[in-house]
Amino acid sequence: xxxxxxxxxxxxxxxxxxxxxxxxxxxxxxxxxxxxxxxxxxxxxxxxxxxxxxxxxxxxxxxxxxxxxxxxxxxxxxxxxxxxxxxxxxxxxxxxxxxxxxxxxxxxxxxxxxxxxxxxxxxxxxxxxxxxxxxxxxxxxxxxxxxxxxxxxxxxxxxxxxxxxxxxxxxxxxxxxxxxxxxxxxxxxxxxxxxxxxxxxxxxxxxxxxxxxxxxxxxxxxxxxxxxxxxxxxxxxxxxxxxxxxxxxxxxxxxxxxxxxxxxxxxxxxxxxxxxxxxxxxxxxxxxxxxxxxxxxxxxxxxxxxxxxxxxxxxxxxxxxxxxxxxxxxxxxxxxxxxxxxxxxxxxxxxxxxxxxxxxxxxxxxxxxxxxxxxxxxxxxxxxxxxxxxxxxxxxxxxxxxxxxxxxxxxxxxxxxxxxxxx
Ligand SMILES: Nc1nc2c(ncn2[C@@H]2O[C@H](COP(=O)(O)OP(=O)(O)OP(=O)(O)O)[C@@H](O)[C@H]2O)c(=O)[nH]1
Ligand SMILES: [Mg+2]
Numbered sequence: 001x002x003x004x005x006x007x008x009x010x011x012x013x014x015x016x017x018x019x020x021x022x023x024x025x026x027x028x029x030x031x032x033x034x035x036x037x038x039x040x041x042x043x044x045x046x047x048x049x050x051x052x053x054x055x056x057x058x059x060x061x062x063x064x065x066x067x068x069x070x071x072x073x074x075x076x077x078x079x080x081x082x083x084x085x086x087x088x089x090x091x092x093x094x095x096x097x098x099x100x101x102x103x104x105x106x107x108x109x110x111x112x113x114x115x116x117x118x119x120x121x122x123x124x125x126x127x128x129x130x131x132x133x134x135x136x137x138x139x140x141x142x143x144x145x146x147x148x149x150x151x152x153x154x155x156x157x158x159x160x161x162x163x164x165x166x167x168x169x170x171x172x173x174x175x176x177x178x179x180x181x182x183x184x185x186x187x188x189x190x191x192x193x194x195x196x197x198x199x200x201x202x203x204x205x206x207x208x209x210x211x212x213x214x215x216x217x218x219x220x221x222x223x224x225x226x227x228x229x230x231x232x233x234x235x236x237x238x239x240x241x242x243x244x245x246x247x248x249x250x251x252x253x254x255x256x257x258x259x260x261x262x263x264x265x266x267x268x269x270x271x272x273x274x275x276x277x278x279x280x281x282x283x284x285x286x287x288x289x290x291x292x293x294x295x296x297x298x299x300x301x302x303x304x305x306x307x308x309x310x311x312x313x314x315x316x317x318x319x320x321x322x323x324x325x326x327x328x329x330x331x332x333x334x335x336x337x338x339x340x341x342x343x344x345x346x347x348x349x350x351x352x353x354x355x356x357x358x359x360x361x362x363x364x365x366x367x368x369x370x371x372x373x374x375x376x377x378x379x380x381x382x383x384x385x386x387x388x389x390x391x392x393x394x395x396x397x398x399x400x401x402x403x404x405x406x407x408x409x410x411x412x413x414x415x416x417x418x419x420x421x422x423x
Contacts, residue, residue, distance in 0.1 A: 013041025013066035015143025021074030038122030039069030120144030167215030247286030
């Protein structure tokens with residue numbers, strides 16, 4: 001099964017909790033704070049594995065979840081950080097944030113890797129909170145929640161050349177003759193249901209990768225037939241090999257086929273129309289092929305390579321022509337800078353500032369940052385609660401509540417917890 005698109009949720013590990021503890025030693029009645037920090041939660045990391053060819057492994061996991069960090073403990077012992085969770089993906093994998101559409105990473109090279117969700121840091125133990133004015137703080141934090149996001153994972157083949165054309169024109173036959181690939185070949189349409197790749201070595205020892213794609217029909221760019229599902233794989237090729245059946249079998253008109261395929265390529269993306277094309281006239285062994293070719297040539301003024309794939313006739317020459325063309329084209333970056341917000345290096349999405357709304361008489365405070373602070377606070381000691389209140393003040397939440405008309409005794413809600421507001 002060829003799987004080239006998967007949607008899933010990634011949840012990195014949450015940091016371990018920090019610890020509140022005090023030294024207890026002989027002859028030291030009030031020892032200082034010695035609660036250690038929690039360990040970091042695991043990052044979720046995608047790494048290229050060249051042995052993989054599809055996203056099949058990811059297909060059945062709706063959710064990937066990282067391990068949590070260990071909690072800190074007394075005697076200033078730090079919790080152990082969780083190891084990164086490594087997920088192997090094939091070369092050519094693109095990871096996109098499903099909510100924003102921002103490309104997180106484009107894993108196109110051998111050892112590329114990217115953190116798709118960051119693990120939360122460990123909560124601090126009370127030792128970390130000690131200051132001159134509060135040398136024995138009764139505060140420690142919960143670990144930071146791991147990052148959670150919906151992602152789309154897509155595989156775009158990386159081939160230098162893509163074979164395109166109507167169904168049954170002989171694309172798979174060509175690939176089978178010029179490479180070691182062994183695609184299915186048959187006299188019915190849509191024999192090829194997913195792309196095949198083959199490595200081609202020319203007579204003069206030049207090497208390139210060729211992709212054989214499923215046949216295109218009218219409306220492919222709008223999703224007809226196997227449709228545009230595979231057209232995106234051509235976006236990354238540098239040369240398009242346009243294969244035309246000159247036999248006139250199936251009452252096909254080579255000229256109309258040629259126009260139609262170009263129209264579909266152009267409608268899918270202008271990028272495809274601007275790619276260099278090599279036009280191949282196949283099945284030249286068939287009766288009437290010569291006449292059809294002459295008619296074709298009278299209407300189209302592009303170089304055409306005549307072959308009979310089945311007899312392995314003319315293929316060497318075409319492969320040399322393709323290699324020459326590839327050599328003449330500068331390797332383009334896969335994406336222009338402007339198209340991609342971050343390349344492999346991924347940034348945290350901006351945390352939204354808080355919002356306050358009044359619903360059924362209750363003030364509800366929402367926002368990524370405030371929710372994170374809330375989750376990390378242990379509401380079990382006065383020191384912790386005081387610290388939380390101070391942070392709320394610092395964020396301006398207190399002022400905003402006042403401005404909106406909150407008065408002492410009102411109820412405030414953050415996530416599923418309620419508090420009483422005190423002016
Ligand atoms: N006479 C003749 N028949 C050919 C030639 N090349 C391919 N064929 C036949 O054309 C039919 C289709 O060939 P495929 O290679 O499967 O065609 P395709 O373009 O990959 O087709 P789809 O995968 O369905 O899009 C098969 O029966 C082949 O044997 C050729 O040079 N001459
Ligand atoms: Mg085929």
